Amino acid sequence: MAMTRSDIGPRRLEAFSDGVIAIIVTIMVLELKLPEHVAEKGLLNGLLVPMSPKLVSYAMSFLVVAIMWVNHHALMATVRHATRAILWQNNHLLFWMSLIPFATNFLGENPGLADAYAVYGFVLAASAAAFASLRWLASTQGRDDQALARVHRTVLSKSLLGTFLYALSVPLAYLSIFAAIAIFIAVPVMFFLPIFAPPVDLQSD
Amino acid sequence: MAMTRSDIGPRRLEAFSDGVIAIIVTIMVLELKLPEHVAEKGLLNGLLVPMSPKLVSYAMSFLVVAIMWVNHHALMATVRHATRAILWQNNHLLFWMSLIPFATNFLGENPGLADAYAVYGFVLAASAAAFASLRWLASTQGRDDQALARVHRTVLSKSLLGTFLYALSVPLAYLSIFAAIAIFIAVPVMFFLPIFAPPVDLQSD
Amino acid sequence: MAMTRSDIGPRRLEAFSDGVIAIIVTIMVLELKLPEHVAEKGLLNGLLVPMSPKLVSYAMSFLVVAIMWVNHHALMATVRHATRAILWQNNHLLFWMSLIPFATNFLGENPGLADAYAVYGFVLAASAAAFASLRWLASTQGRDDQALARVHRTVLSKSLLGTFLYALSVPLAYLSIFAAIAIFIAVPVMFFLPIFAPPVDLQSD
Amino acid sequence: MAMTRSDIGPRRLEAFSDGVIAIIVTIMVLELKLPEHVAEKGLLNGLLVPMSPKLVSYAMSFLVVAIMWVNHHALMATVRHATRAILWQNNHLLFWMSLIPFATNFLGENPGLADAYAVYGFVLAASAAAFASLRWLASTQGRDDQALARVHRTVLSKSLLGTFLYALSVPLAYLSIFAAIAIFIAVPVMFFLPIFAPPVDLQSD
Numbered sequence: 001m002a003m004t005r006s007d008i009g010p011r012r013l014e015a016f017s018d019g020v021i022a023i024i025v026t027i028m029v030l031e032l033k034l035p036e037h038v039a040e041k042g043l044l045n046g047l048l049v050p051m052s053p054k055l056v057s058y059a060m061s062f063l064v065v066a067i068m069w070v071n072h073h074a075l076m077a078t079v080r081h082a083t084r085a086i087l088w089q090n091n092h093l094l095f096w097m098s099l100i101p102f103a104t105n106f107l108g109e110n111p112g113l114a115d116a117y118a119v120y121g122f123v124l125a126a127s128a129a130a131f132a133s134l135r136w137l138a139s140t141q142g143r144d145d146q147a148l149a150r151v152h153r154t155v156l157s158k159s160l161l162g163t164f165l166y167a168l169s170v171p172l173a174y175l176s177i178f179a180a181i182a183i184f185i186a187v188p189v190m191f192f193l194p195i196f197a198p199p200v201d202l203q204s205d
Numbered sequence: 206m207a208m209t210r211s212d213i214g215p216r217r218l219e220a221f222s223d224g225v226i227a228i229i230v231t232i233m234v235l236e237l238k239l240p241e242h243v244a245e246k247g248l249l250n251g252l253l254v255p256m257s258p259k260l261v262s263y264a265m266s267f268l269v270v271a272i273m274w275v276n277h278h279a280l281m282a283t284v285r286h287a288t289r290a291i292l293w294q295n296n297h298l299l300f301w302m303s304l305i306p307f308a309t310n311f312l313g314e315n316p317g318l319a320d321a322y323a324v325y326g327f328v329l330a331a332s333a334a335a336f337a338s339l340r341w342l343a344s345t346q347g348r349d350d351q352a353l354a355r356v357h358r359t360v361l362s363k364s365l366l367g368t369f370l371y372a373l374s375v376p377l378a379y380l381s382i383f384a385a386i387a388i389f390i391a392v393p394v395m396f397f398l399p400i401f402a403p404p405v406d407l408q409s410d
Numbered sequence: 411m412a413m414t415r416s417d418i419g420p421r422r423l424e425a426f427s428d429g430v431i432a433i434i435v436t437i438m439v440l441e442l443k444l445p446e447h448v449a450e451k452g453l454l455n456g457l458l459v460p461m462s463p464k465l466v467s468y469a470m471s472f473l474v475v476a477i478m479w480v481n482h483h484a485l486m487a488t489v490r491h492a493t494r495a496i497l498w499q500n501n502h503l504l505f506w507m508s509l510i511p512f513a514t515n516f517l518g519e520n521p522g523l524a525d526a527y528a529v530y531g532f533v534l535a536a537s538a539a540a541f542a543s544l545r546w547l548a549s550t551q552g553r554d555d556q557a558l559a560r561v562h563r564t565v566l567s568k569s570l571l572g573t574f575l576y577a578l579s580v581p582l583a584y585l586s587i588f589a590a591i592a593i594f595i596a597v598p599v600m601f602f603l604p605i606f607a608p609p610v611d612l613q614s615d
Numbered sequence: 616m617a618m619t620r621s622d623i624g625p626r627r628l629e630a631f632s633d634g635v636i637a638i639i640v641t642i643m644v645l646e647l648k649l650p651e652h653v654a655e656k657g658l659l660n661g662l663l664v665p666m667s668p669k670l671v672s673y674a675m676s677f678l679v680v681a682i683m684w685v686n687h688h689a690l691m692a693t694v695r696h697a698t699r700a701i702l703w704q705n706n707h708l709l710f711w712m713s714l715i716p717f718a719t720n721f722l723g724e725n726p727g728l729a730d731a732y733a734v735y736g737f738v739l740a741a742s743a744a745a746f747a748s749l750r751w752l753a754s755t756q757g758r759d760d761q762a763l764a765r766v767h768r769t770v771l772s773k774s775l776l777g778t779f780l781y782a783l784s785v786p787l788a789y790l791s792i793f794a795a796i797a798i799f800i801a802v803p804v805m806f807f808l809p810i811f812a813p814p815v816d817l818q819s820d
C-alpha cells in the first residue's frame with residue numbers, strides 16, 4: 001500500500017541536500033577573518049602571508065565539497081525510491097559534511113599542528129564513508145540494470161579507496177603532516193582522472 | 206472564486222520551509238568555536254574534552270531538526286490546499302525551530318546548568334506543539350480519506366506525546382538534569398520505532 | 411522576437427527570493443548572543459531580562475519578514491512575465507529586506523534609544539516602498555483582468571499605507587519611542603485583518 | 616551512451632548556484648557590525664559616518680552579485696547540456712564569487728587603503744574572468760543557432776571588457792583609489808546600458 005511507504009521523493013531529498021551543501025560551502029568564508037594591522041604591515045606581510053593557511057584550506061575544502069555535490073547528484077539520479085534507509089543515510093552524510101567548516105577552520109588556524117590534520121582527515125573519512133554507504137544502498141535498488149550496477153561498483157571502489165586514504169591520513173599526520181597533505185591533494189585529483197565515469201545521464205531533470 | 210482564495214501552493218511552502226530548515230541545521234555549526242591554546246594542551250584536553258558538550262548538543266539538535274524535516278515532508282505530502290491557517294501555523298513552527306540553534310548553544314556552553322536544559326526543553330516543546338497543531342490542521346482536510354485519517358491520528362498522538370515529554374523536561378531539569386537528558390534521548394528514539402508509519406507515499410514528487 | 415526579451419521566469423525569481431528571504435529570517439537568530447554570567451545570575455536576571463529586547467525585536471522582525479514572504483508569493487503568482495523592471499525592483503526590495511537583520515540588531519541592543527527606532531522604521535519604510543513599487547509594476551501587466559486589477563488596487567493601498575506609517579515612525583521615534591512601537595505593532599496587525607484578501611489562488615504551483 | 620555522460624541537468628546547476636549566490640549576497644550583511652557607543656555619539660557621528668564605508672561597499676557588492684545572478688540565469692537559459700566542463704567552470708565561478716564578502720569586508724574596514732581596492736578589484740576580475748569562460752563554454756554548444764551565437768559574442772565582449780577593467784583596477788588602485796572607484800562604478804553601469812541585450816527568453820521555465 002502506497003499509504004504506508006516511507007519514501008520521500010528523491011527530488012526533495014536533492015533539493016534539501018543542495019540547500020545544506022550550498023550553506024556548508026558558503027559559510028566557510030565567514031571564517032576568513034581579517035587579521036589586524038593590515039594597513040601598517042602591507043598586503044603581503046599583513047594579509048596574504050598570515051591568511052595563506054586559511055585561504056588554502058578554504059580552497060581545498062571548497063573543492064572537496066564541490067566534488068561531493070557533483071557526486072551526490074550523479075548518485076541521486078540513479079535512485080528511483082528514496083527509501084527510509086537512503087533518507088537517513090543521506091542525513092548522516094550531511095551531518096559529517098556539516099563538520100567540514102569546523103575542521104577547515106581548525107586546520108587554517110593551526111597549519112603546523114598534527115592534530116589539526118588528523119581532525120580534518122577524520123571528518124573527511126567519516127564523510128566519505130557515509131557517502132560510500134549511501135552509494136551502496138542506492139546500488140541495491142537497480143540490481144537488474146547491468147550497466148548501472150557496473151557503474152555503481154566502479155564508483156563504490158573509488159569511494160572506499162577515498163575513505164581508506166582519508167582514514168590513513170589520521171595516523172599519518174602524526175608521522176608527517178606532509179604525508180597527510182599528500183593524501184588531501186591525491187583524493188580530489190583521483191576524482192578528476194578520466195577513469196571516473198559518472199554513472200548516468202542526469203540531463204532529464 | 207479562485208481569485209480570493211488565500212492558498213499558497215504546498216510545494217512553495219515546502220521549498221521555503223526546506224530553505225529555513227537547511228539554514229537552521231547548518232548555522233548551528235558556526236557556534237562550534239575553537240577553544241584557545243589547543244596546540245599546547247593537545248587534542249584530547251585542548252579540543253575534544255572542552256568541546257564535547259557543544260559537539261554532543263550539536264549532534265542531538267541536528268538529529269531533532271532532521272527528524273522534524275522528515276516529518277514535515279511526510280505531513281506536507283498529505284496537504285492538498287495550503288490554507289492561510291496552515292501557512293501561518295507553518296511560519297509559527299519555523300519561528301520556534303529557528304530558536305533551536307540558540308537553545309543548543311546555551312546548552313553546549315552550560316552543560317551543568319539546569320536552566321540550560323529547561324530552555325532547551327521549552328524550545329523543543331514549543332516546536333513540537335506547533336508541529337502537532339500543524340498536523341491537526343492538515344488532518345481536517347482529508348476527512349473523507351479513512352486510511353489517511355488513521356495515519357494522522359497515529360502520528361498526532363505521537364506528536365502530542367513528544368510535546369508532553371519535552372514540556373515535562375522543563376520542570377524535571379530542576380530536579381535532575383539526567384531526567385531531562387533521558388527525555389531528550391527518548392523522544393528521537395521514539396520516532397525511529399517501527400510503530401512510526403509515515404503517512405503517505407511522497408514518491409510522486 | 412523571444413531571443414531579445416529580458417524576462418526571467420517568475421518561478422526562478424520566486425526561488426531566488428525565497429532563498430534570500432529564508433536566509434534573512436534565519437541569520438537574525440545568530441545575533442541572539444548569550445549574555446555572560448548566566449549561571450550566577452539565574453535564568454530570569456541573567457538571560458531572560460537582559461535578552462528580552464533582542465528576543466522581542468527578533469520575534470517582531472520574524473513576523474514582518476514572514477508577512478513579506480507571504481505577500482511576495484501572492485504577488486508573484488499574479489506575474490505572467492518577470493520583466494527587467496520587475497526583476498530589478500525585486501532585487502531592490504531584497505536589498506532593503508537584507509538590512510532588516512542589521513536594524514533588528516541595532517534595536518535589540520539599544521531598546522531605549524530613539525535612533526534605533528528611527529533606523530528600524532526607515533529600513534521597514536524602504537522595504538515597504540520597494541514592495542509597493544513591485545506591486546505597482548505587476549499591476550500594469552494584467553490590465554484586462556478586472557478582478558485582478560481590483561485586488562491589486564486594494565493591496566497597493568494597503569502597501570502604501572504601511573509605507574506611510576513606517577516612514578512616519580522615523581520622526582515620531584524622536585517624540586516618543588512608544589509611538590514608534592505602536593506603529594510597529596499596528597502595521598503587521600493590519601495585514602491580518604479580514605479586509606486583506608490575497609489576490610489569487612496560488613494553488614496551481 | 617547516455618549512461619556514461621557526465622551531464623548534470625542545467626536546472627539543478629541553476630538551483631545550486633541560486634542557493635550559493637543567495638547566501639553570498641545575504642551573509643555580507645553579517646559584517647555590518649554595530650560600532651560601540653552609538654548612544655553617546657548620536658546617529659550621525661556614532662553610526663552613519665563610521666559605518667558609511669561598510670554600507671557603501673555592501674550596497675556596491677550587493678549590486679555586483681545581483682547583476683551576476685541575473686546574467687547567470689540569462690546564460691544558463693542558453694545551455695542545453697550542462698557538460699562536465701560547464702559544471703566545473705560554474706563551480707570555479709562560485710568559488711571566486713564566494714570571496715566577494717571577504718573582499719567587501721576588507722574594503723569596508725579600510726576605505727583609505729590602496730591594498731583593499733586592489734584585493735576587491737582582483738576578486739571581481741577573477742569572478743568576471745570565470746564568468747567569461749563559462750559564457751565561452753556555453754557559446755560552443757549552440758553553434759548552429761546564428762541569433763544565439765550573435766548574442767553570445769556581444770555579451771562575451773562585454774564580459775571580457777569587465778574583466779579587463781577590474782584587472783586594471785588592481786594596479787590603478789596604487790596610483791589613485793579614485794581611479795579604482797571609477798571602475799567599480801563604471802562596470803555595473805555598463806551592464807545597465809541599453810546595448811545589453813539579454814540572450815534569450817527565460818520565460819519558459
